[in-house]
Amino acid sequence: MDVYKSGYEKFPSELSLKAQKSCHEYNKTAPDETEKYHKIVGKFYFKLGGIFLLTLCIAAFTACQNSDENKKASKDIFAMDTYMTVTAYGKNAENAVDEAVDEINRLETVLSAQKKESDIYKLNQTGSGTLSEDTKDIVSEALKINKTTNGAFDISIYPLMVKWGFTTQKYNVPSKREISKLLKNVDSSKIEFDEKSSSIKLGKNMKIDLGGIAKGYTSSRVMQIFKDCGVTSGLVSLGGNVQALGTKTDGTDWQIAIENPDKSSDYIGVVSVKDKAVITSGGYERYFEKNGKTYHHILDPKTGYPAESGLKSVTIVSDNGTLADALSTSLFVMGKEKALDYWREHKNEFDTVLVEDNGNITITDGLKKVFKSNFKFDIAK
Numbered sequence: 001m002d003v004y005k006s007g008y009e010k011f012p013s014e015l016s017l018k019a020q021k022s023c024h025e026y027n028k029t030a031p032d033e034t035e036k037y038h039k040i041v042g043k044f045y046f047k048l049g050g051i052f053l054l055t056l057c058i059a060a061f062t063a064c065q066n067s068d069e070n071k072k073a074s075k076d077i078f079a080m081d082t083y084m085t086v087t088a089y090g091k092n093a094e095n096a097v098d099e100a101v102d103e104i105n106r107l108e109t110v111l112s113a114q115k116k117e118s119d120i121y122k123l124n125q126t127g128s129g130t131l132s133e134d135t136k137d138i139v140s141e142a143l144k145i146n147k148t149t150n151g152a153f154d155i156s157i158y159p160l161m162v163k164w165g166f167t168t169q170k171y172n173v174p175s176k177r178e179i180s181k182l183l184k185n186v187d188s189s190k191i192e193f194d195e196k197s198s199s200i201k202l203g204k205n206m207k208i209d210l211g212g213i214a215k216g217y218t219s220s221r222v223m224q225i226f227k228d229c230g231v232t233s234g235l236v237s238l239g240g241n242v243q244a245l246g247t248k249t250d251g252t253d254w255q256i257a258i259e260n261p262d263k264s265s266d267y268i269g270v271v272s273v274k275d276k277a278v279i280t281s282g283g284y285e286r287y288f289e290k291n292g293k294t295y296h297h298i299l300d301p302k303t304g305y306p307a308e309s310g311l312k313s314v315t316i317v318s319d320n321g322t323l324a325d326a327l328s329t330s331l332f333v334m335g336k337e338k339a340l341d342y343w344r345e346h347k348n349e350f351d352t353v354l355v356e357d358n359g360n361i362t363i364t365d366g367l368k369k370v371f372k373s374n375f376k377f378d379i380a381k
């Protein structure tokens with residue numbers, strides 16, 4: 001079984017950042033190449049006997065067609081502070097991957113809170129402005145999710161992330177006074193945003209960051225590029241956040257492994273998907289230790305401290321990569337019971353896998369036919 005991982009991961013990479021021709025200009029099949037991280041095998045056998053010439057021609061045509069459909073292109077890049085792999089199959093696969101890499105790098109420039117040329121950096125300096133189309137779309141979604149999660153997801157927590165050192169890796173445990181002061185400016189509901197005009201005004205002393213939602217938005221954009229290029233089978237892994245297009249080339253579903261936060265085994269289970277995002281957040285992904293205590297990077301917007309919700313990891317399975325990214329953080333902050341209550345109100349939008357601090361695993365009802373595990377798990381309804 002070919003398995004792909006949802007969860008934080010680091011791996012060596014040959015960085016390829018330069019895209020080439022557009023899909024409209026380029027129709028060359030991708031070259032065969034050794035598969036480094038993911039393995040998909042498709043074999044076609046044709047037994048040709050002494051039959052009619054027409055039969056031979058049909059068989060030859062079919063072989064070429066199958067070969068084109070299974071041509072693979074894949075690139076590994078570093079962007080948005082994580083390693084990424086973009087993979088596509090089909091006769092336009094190479095160009096689709098090139099365009100996807102271009103788009104990832106463009107979106108990093110537009111959405112980053114650290115790059116001076118980005119919309120977000122400029123907005124944080126001025127406090128108001130007019131957003132580009134991409135930034136408008138993602139901010140709009142972030143504000144909606146902030147409202148539906150009752151503040152569990154909040155893009156205005158950025159100054160606290162900086163103070164803790166999670167944006168620079170210069171880790172620090174802020175004083176209670178520092179946290180209390182910064183918390184006064186954490187409240188996305190105070191952002192004035194007009195979607196029609198794309199105008200935005202932040203609250204006083206407020207700064208925002210889209211890190212909790214940007215990779216999900218980016219993976220959804222990659223899926224759209226694949227579709228525009230005529231690709232019907234592909235996969236993108238953005239730091240372990242996985243989104244799949246269609247099925248594998250052999251027609252079977254993609255098998256996405258959910259990482260075990262205890263590291264006692266490679267993964268806690270596998271979910272079979274097609275046309276889905278599978279995105280995991282957990283306290284094990286990024287953390288530091290000081291004076292014998294561990295501090296992880298998922299901050300509770302209500303306390304300013306790393307969330308203590310009783311959960312080790314949350315995996316979201318959804319058609320919508322943007323939503324899945326934001327909800328993986330939101331439900332982690334909420335804790336098990338509130339997370340399941342939220343799912344019951346929005347079960348048509350996503351399903352989830354929750355791993356508790358005590359190791360208990362709960363999946364939601366929509367996954368019962370597609371989730372497999374060697375561990376015992378409960379099914380929430």
